Amino acid sequence: MTDPTTAGTTTGGTTSTTSSTTSAPGWHAAWLPDEALRPLGTRGVRLLATGDDPVLTTVRAEVARAAQVARGTTTSAPVTLALAADALAAAGPGAAPRLRTAAEHAIALAERPGLAGTLGAQGFVVTRDEGALVVVAAQPRGLLAGWHHLVRTGGDTSGEAAGDLAVHVPAQAVRMLDHWDNLAADSPMGPVERGYAGASLWFADGRVRDDLTRVEHYARLLAHTGINAVCLNNVNVHARESALLTTGIDQVARLATIFRAAGISTYLAVDFAAPITSGALDTSDPLDDDVRAWWERAFADVYATIPDFGGVVVKADSEGRPGPFAYGRTHADGANLLGRALAPHGGTVFWRAFVYDHRQDWRDRGTDRARAAYDHFTPLDGQFDDNAVLQVKLGPVDFQVREPLSPLLAAMPHTRLAMELQVTQEYTGQQQHVCYLAPLWREALDFRPWGPVGGADAAETDARTVADVVRGTDALPGGLVAVANVGDDPFWTGHPLAQANLYAYGRLTWDPTLDPSDLLDEWAARTFPQAGPAVARTVHALLDDSWHVYESYTAPLGIGFMVRPGHHYGPDVDGYEYTPWGTYHFADRDGIGVDRTRATGTGFTGQYPAPWRDVYESLETCPDELLLFFHHVPYTHVLHSGSTVVQHVYDTHVEGAAATQRMRDTWRDVRGVVPDEVFDRVAARLDEQVRSAAEWRDQINTYFWRKSGIPDPQNRVIP
Amino acid sequence: MTDPTTAGTTTGGTTSTTSSTTSAPGWHAAWLPDEALRPLGTRGVRLLATGDDPVLTTVRAEVARAAQVARGTTTSAPVTLALAADALAAAGPGAAPRLRTAAEHAIALAERPGLAGTLGAQGFVVTRDEGALVVVAAQPRGLLAGWHHLVRTGGDTSGEAAGDLAVHVPAQAVRMLDHWDNLAADSPMGPVERGYAGASLWFADGRVRDDLTRVEHYARLLAHTGINAVCLNNVNVHARESALLTTGIDQVARLATIFRAAGISTYLAVDFAAPITSGALDTSDPLDDDVRAWWERAFADVYATIPDFGGVVVKADSEGRPGPFAYGRTHADGANLLGRALAPHGGTVFWRAFVYDHRQDWRDRGTDRARAAYDHFTPLDGQFDDNAVLQVKLGPVDFQVREPLSPLLAAMPHTRLAMELQVTQEYTGQQQHVCYLAPLWREALDFRPWGPVGGADAAETDARTVADVVRGTDALPGGLVAVANVGDDPFWTGHPLAQANLYAYGRLTWDPTLDPSDLLDEWAARTFPQAGPAVARTVHALLDDSWHVYESYTAPLGIGFMVRPGHHYGPDVDGYEYTPWGTYHFADRDGIGVDRTRATGTGFTGQYPAPWRDVYESLETCPDELLLFFHHVPYTHVLHSGSTVVQHVYDTHVEGAAATQRMRDTWRDVRGVVPDEVFDRVAARLDEQVRSAAEWRDQINTYFWRKSGIPDPQNRVIP
Structure with a gap:
């Protein structure tokens, strides 16, 4: 009998790709077709900011592109991030921008560093100035966020408070997407672990692809939703991928350059045993001086190449991955080892709490995998350094279609916490099935671990929601992390409607109070700009309740x-x-x-x-x-x-x-x-x-x- | 959760190999260590035959090797098949050999073409001539079989009738081993489909290996057991392997040369759609003239390169493989298409009866896979050409540890039939478990499809056993076929004790009345010549009843x-x-x-x-x-x-x-x-x-x- 891997079911693990797509470059434009820029380009946009910051350069290019679309001079070729030589007025450095604009319908984007205290690096304000629509931000990343806000709304600010300053600040400081991409298609779990949309967008044949044009558009898509951090590789880091941190860092730098221009920080998943597998040591004991020195040197080299490298994601002592347990050390020892080597450079370590015994005896009904993360980590609360974030899956088991919230999220008051979601549909139909997950995520974000249970009938002791918990503090923020659902499939996500999950995830990281059904309207309007209300109706009919279906x-x-x-x-x-x-x-x-x-x-x-x-x-x-x-x-x-x-x-x-x-x-x-x-x-x-x-x-x-x-x-x- | 292919069990699909083995060439000598030749070499052997027949050359080399072993001049390097320059007496061509030998304990091997009528090409006679032990055969293949008989018995003929002619003729004319080897390790089912002993002995990296030294020893091992036909490649023939028949035939010829010298015919498994996949046609309809012509040309080329090519094995319309059903043709049409193209060259087509619906609806309790082969093939009885053999699995389902005999074996009186066994332990422990299968095979070979059920208490209508059925007639023999259990593992079979299955299979093809327990004695004595009775006891304790365990x-x-x-x-x-x-x-x-x-x-x-x-x-x-x-x-x-x-x-x-x-x-x-x-x-x-x-x-x-x-x-x- 010949059945390589499955019996009786069609596996969702592979994706057939169509030969023609809706856009000339060979992939679908998703929620950023050029048409989306037309309303802004038609009205004319002035960018009131100077300098060669890469994100500002991106904003310039976006503004220029919008103008080109309006003039009908763009093709559907992928956007390039080259400096646009458009006629943009620019204020002198440090000077207050001139907000007044010429035409009533014109739009202005202005950088005002003085607003950093209010808006942070990523926030922005939308206001009106004598009929002109004005976006003000303290830094280029805020300007870019504001630009995407304008694109999303088509410049329609009727939703904003008229005449007042409408302040937009992200709810979560960290809005991260983890890619489980492997360097080569012959990796044991394929090119993308739990990927259902083809191969990696950036890795192929054991290295970073030569042509990264498509990654530039991908970075635009992510930036549009609000994502500001990307981890490039699979948390199951094998020897080949482990070398990305060392001999492969120049290749990583090419990707970091693209993401940086979109306001997105680059992270790598690292092997806890890297001092052995990528180095020449015979231990990865977190308390060993040579190990410490190895990581310090490694990160010094990384930051010499990528000065704004975000940091690392670590899966340790989990499903066979190496970790501190081998040396009788705690996971705080492990996380702090990396955190302290990253600290001088401003990097962060995301340490996954997905630790359990995957060699459990099924005969033993007393052992409970659901207990594992709490049992492992609560004794360590307060022992993690300030630049370590504990990354906790939404549920206590593993991204099932229905789980209670992980109790660990309510049990680490002295630890930075991020909640990890799974946008890729490993257990929810693998992008063969429609399963819109934003309602699930909203339910988790809204959950109040300390009650009340239902409405006002229960005593409130601590009314914080999970979104509040993972927000953390300004000084020590947590955040949201999710496993990506994209690949080199022409539609990015295999199932075109699965794009809505990626879109909604990004938007909820920025604002967890957004309504999942409204997000579908946004996504559908941008993705099918020519289609009108029939598509919106159909998308709602298919997706709104698809999780429950x-x-x-x-x-x-x-x-x-x-x-x-x-x-x-x-x-x-x-x-x-x-x-x-x-x-x-x-x-x-x-x-x-x-x-x-x-x-x-x-x-x-x-x-x-x-x-x-x-x-x-x-x-x-x-x-x-x-x-x-x-x-x-x-x-x-x-x-x-x-x-x-x-x-x-x-x-x-x-x-x-x-x-x-x-x-x-x-x-x-x-x-x-x-x-x-x-x-x-x-x-x-x-x-x-x-x-x-x-x-x-x-x-x-x-x-x-x-x-x-x-x-x-x-x-x-x-x- | 990360579990690439299995959950909860160790897969038997991969084999860890040890770095040291018992023989210098890097592999275990199995049942032909040099020591096995010593008793014969010590006594001195005279070969009374001339000519440059490749099998005769092999006999010469074996005799010379035995003499070297006796003189202590061999190393444990692999045997070479080069012509030995030993002092061998030879009778003139066609002359009756001089049987009388000089020394009382000497051994003589004599070719006597005139005995072909009695002995066929492969039989031999053991007798004594004034104290000398004499083996007479009509043809070189019989001499080689006789030689291996001597090696197996160590020259001890106490089991033979003293003074009389002890005639040894194989019970089955076709004693075949099918390899399910793929050309490359990255084939979907690995280097050997259902192989549990490493990679292919002869294929690697998409082609035949350069160094075939080990295949020479393998051919000796098979010849020793009685095997006289080998199919080289997986019955699931993919594009790469399909080309073996065409552009790859020169590579195949290198293997055929080695097997020929051991008296073994070479077969290939072919893709029924080869005229499409390897040719330029758009059909493989068996009644299409171009298809017919394609196969005729293909086989003409094959036989130009390998004049004694055995023929082909075909898995058609089975588990997704192409076949005649696509064109509304019968399996007799399919088999005869190939048979007629092979006939001018003396080749045979082995056509597998393993045809069933592998897209069955589990909800439908009326459909029964066990019925399928009988339902498909009995209407075709009498329609297969004389050089087509229907290859029927032992049981009606698929090589389970216990099945009734396939009823098809009793339902095709006008068709040549071969029974297919599985030496590779797909369903019987994958060479991680001890499971000696000879008792299972013996039970099947002894089975009387027409009764009696138990002893003499039932009326006998047709007392033939399955062994009798598949023996067929001298003119139209059937035979035994089995799927091999070997690979490039140092022990050949992963589990060293699984060698006994391969050994016993070969021996049962020659003589289905051999006792499985006796075969263990034979195998153990040859394989562990220095070990003595403790090993025999242990081997019996482990293997005798291991199938039932x-x-x-x-x-x-x-x-x-x-x-x-x-x-x-x-x-x-x-x-x-x-x-x-x-x-x-x-x-x-x-x-x-x-x-x-x-x-x-x-x-x-x-x-x-x-x-x-x-x-x-x-x-x-x-x-x-x-x-x-x-x-x-x-x-x-x-x-x-x-x-x-x-x-x-x-x-x-x-x-x-x-x-x-x-x-x-x-x-x-x-x-x-x-x-x-x-x-x-x-x-x-x-x-x-x-x-x-x-x-x-x-x-x-x-x-x-x-x-x-x-x-x-x-x-x-x-x-």
């Missing part, structure tokens, strides 16, 4: 996993049940679920502060959607919804699969409205989603029927 | 599969349950098994002739070990053994895992007796077998406890 036909009630091992696409109810990965459902003929209570289970509920420790502990109050995450219950257990567990499984799976059919039908409304390439690609993926959802429905329902023996009253389940 | 802790009662999808190593009870591969167990909370009866099931039992169609149909008579292959029964069903199904599962799995621990203990008896490299390699694999068997035991038992709710009275099962 995906949840409804996959693993039920917060139990997670049930995916095919290895590639994680398609159903396999027992796929991880008897493995060392710590992700079990414990279904037997009577019931299902993981008892994580303090009373009778693993005690994981006790990692939450009140009120959640009690809400989750009790069957009476535990939300239905997380029931099986926290409790082992009989199939006949009655949910708050009034349905039994097994009937809920049957019903949601039948309904979820039916919803995908409606989604497919709805998409047909925009045939001829969106470009054919987009239509066809989405249509093909919807076919696959319908097929896959039916497979999920039938496998899950048959599994539970065979196991429980409880028939479906409507006879919809196959034995 | 493996069966006992894996999928129970003939149900099959329950392996991890893709790589097929380690347990996953539901791994294939909801896939399109047609391999299901249908376990629910009440029972398990596939109803293949005529009365209520798929009707597969009806493919057997009486008595088996009725033996298998009835729960009363169906053998326990095949119960779940043929019947769906409750867990409480009582077996002939007196145990219930579920209790049988619990018991056999506990006992099977315990048996592997005893095997590991037993191996310790030969520490210091066998070479350290062998000891250590086997010890490490036994550790893995013990670990893996415990994993099988616990996963299988827990699965059925959770599903059935029936506890183990001895409380040995983990919930």
Whole structure:
């Protein structure tokens, strides 16, 4: 029998690419087609700032490009960041810019360093000056953010407070995107680990690509959303990628130059054992003097080449990666080793909290992977240096379609914290399925770890949301980090509609109060500028509730996993049940679920502060959607919804699969409205989603029927 | 989460190699260490044959090598096939050889073409002539077989009839080994598909290796066992390998030269679509004139380069491979297309019957993969040309540890039939586990498709065994084919004890009445010549019953599969349950098994002739070990053994895992007796077998406890 990696399901791991795309350079323009610049170019823009700062140069080029679009002189060739020789008025250095502009509809962008105290480096103000629309920022990065704000709104400031200063400052100082890109296509996990959109945008054949034109457009796309930091390579750093930090730093510098011009800092993921694998040492003990010296030298060389290098991301003692445990050291020792070597240069270390025993014995029901990050890290609170950020996944397990918030996010008051999201759809349909994740992220950002639970009926002790927690302080900010979903696919994300996830992630890092549904309007209006309201309607019909649809036909009630091992696409109810990965459902003929209570289970509920420790502990109050995450219950257990567990499984799976059919039908409304390439690609993926959802429905329902023996009253389940 | 291909189990797909081996050339000598030649060399051998036939040249070299060994002048360098300048008496061409020899203990090898009628090309006679041991054969290949017989017996003819002619003629005319080797290590399924012993012996980096020294020794090893045909490449023929037949034939010729000298014919697996993939046609329709002409030209070129090319092996319309179905043609059309192009040159086409729907809907319990080969091929009986052999897997599904015989083997009276075995342990422990397969093969070879079932109590209508069936006739022989288990691992087979499978397969092709346990004595005595009875005892203790041990802790009662999808190593009870591969167990909370009866099931039992169609149909008579292959029964069903199904599962799995621990203990008896490299390699694999068997035991038992709710009275099962 010949089945290389999968059986029974189409893997989402590879992406077929179409030969024609909607833009001449060979890729889709995403949310920055040239048309998006036309309204600004038509009105005329004056840039009131001088100097050769790379970001300012970018703003100049953007302004020039807008003017060219308005004059009809641009082609659809990729934007170049060369200095535009446009006729731009410029104030003298340090002088207050002349805000008054000539034409009533004109736009001005002005740099005013004196506003740094209010706006920081990245904020800006939108105001009016005798009819002219004026954006003022303290620094070039603020000007660029302001420019993208204008592009996004098309210069329509009706949303701003008329006449007043409308201040725009990012909610999170760190708005980061982590790429899990490998240097070569023959890497064990492919060119992009958990990538579903082709190969890396910048790595190929073991090195940085020669032609980085497309990366320039990518940097524009990210800057437009608000992203200000990018980590270039996979957190699973193998020997080849480890050398990026040392012998490969000149290649990295080429990428850093491009991102710098877009106001984005460059980071590298590093191997904790680099002093061994890239150096000549026989230890990577964080308390060893030679190791310390090795990192100091390494970073000194890095900063000599890239003076504004952002820092590093580290996955240590996790899923087989090396780390400080090998030397009996703590993760604070490990993080501080790197942090102290980075500190003289102003760099930051992002230290991932994704540490658990991936060699767990499935027979041992007392060990609970969900507990691991909290158990490992809370004893270290306060021991991390100021330039170390602990990067904590949203949920306590691993980017499932539904998890409770990681309790670690509420348990490290003296540590800089970033929350890590997964834009790439590893467990949410791998960009074969429509699954708009912004509602999930919003829910997490809005979550109040210390309550109240619902509305005003609970006592407030600490009303901070997760967004507040990770914001940190001005001096010691945390931030948001996410794993990217892009590759060299013509549509960037494989599924064109998955672009909305990347867009929304960036926007939420800037402002976590944005409404996910509104973000769809923004994204669709920019991405399909010629298409009008039919597309907006269709996009909403497909995406608004797609997260819940995906949840409804996959693993039920917060139990997670049930995916095919290895590639994680398609159903396999027992796929991880008897493995060392710590992700079990414990279904037997009577019931299902993981008892994580303090009373009778693993005690994981006790990692939450009140009120959640009690809400989750009790069957009476535990939300239905997380029931099986926290409790082992009989199939006949009655949910708050009034349905039994097994009937809920049957019903949601039948309904979820039916919803995908409606989604497919709805998409047909925009045939001829969106470009054919987009239509066809989405249509093909919807076919696959319908097929896959039916497979999920039938496998899950048959599994539970065979196991429980409880028939479906409507006879919809196959034995 | 990062788990490239497996979860929870060690894959057997890769082989760690040791750096030192027992022989200087860098590989283990297997059953042909130089010591094996010493008894013959000491006595002195006269070769009474002339000419430059390549096989005769090999015999000369072997004789010379034996003399060198006796004189102590050989090193352990690999044998060379160069003509030995030893003092050999030779009779004139065509003259009767002078059988009388000088010394009483001398040995003579004599060619006597006149005996061809009795001995064929490959048989030989052992006799005595005034104290001398004399081997007479009609042709060089018979002489070589006789030589290896002497080497195997060490010249001890006490087993032969004293003074009489002891005639040795192979039972099967075709004794073939199929290699599933790919041209390069980066092939989708690795260098050897389903290979567990390293890379290909002859392919590397997309071509035939420059240094083929090791292949020469390999050819000796095969010739020693009786193998007389080798197919070089994977039956899944991709574009690169397809070119072996055309632009690569000069490279193939280098291998054919080596195998020819060992009396072994060379075959290639070919792509049915080769006229498209390797040619310039747009069809491979077997009735198309251009296609016919393409194959005729291709084979004319092949035979111009390799005049004794054996022919081709074809996997068509199977698991995604192209075939005649695409053109609405039959498999007889397909096979005859190739057969007719081969016929002028004397070549043969081996056409695999492994045709089934690998896109089956698991929801459809009426479709039965086991039926497929019979349903496809029986309508074609009599339509295959005389130089086409239908190659039928032993069982109706796919090389499981226990299957009934393929009913197709009893249903094609007018077709040449070969039975295909799997020496490589795809489903039987992947050469991480000890699993001696000769008893399984013997059982199949001895099986009487037309009864009697047990002894003399049943009416005999046709007493032929499977060995008889595939023997065919002298004019139209069938044969035995097996998938090889070797690679460039220093021990050839990864697990040193897996050599016994290759050895026994070859020997059984020559004589299917050989006792598997005796074959172990032969193999061990040759492979560990210095080791003595301790090794023989240990080898028997480990191997004799190892097939049943493996069966006992894996999928129970003939149900099959329950392996991890893709790589097929380690347990996953539901791994294939909801896939399109047609391999299901249908376990629910009440029972398990596939109803293949005529009365209520798929009707597969009806493919057997009486008595088996009725033996298998009835729960009363169906053998326990095949119960779940043929019947769906409750867990409480009582077996002939007196145990219930579920209790049988619990018991056999506990006992099977315990048996592997005893095997590991037993191996310790030969520490210091066998070479350290062998000891250590086997010890490490036994550790893995013990670990893996415990994993099988616990996963299988827990699965059925959770599903059935029936506890183990001895409380040995983990919930």
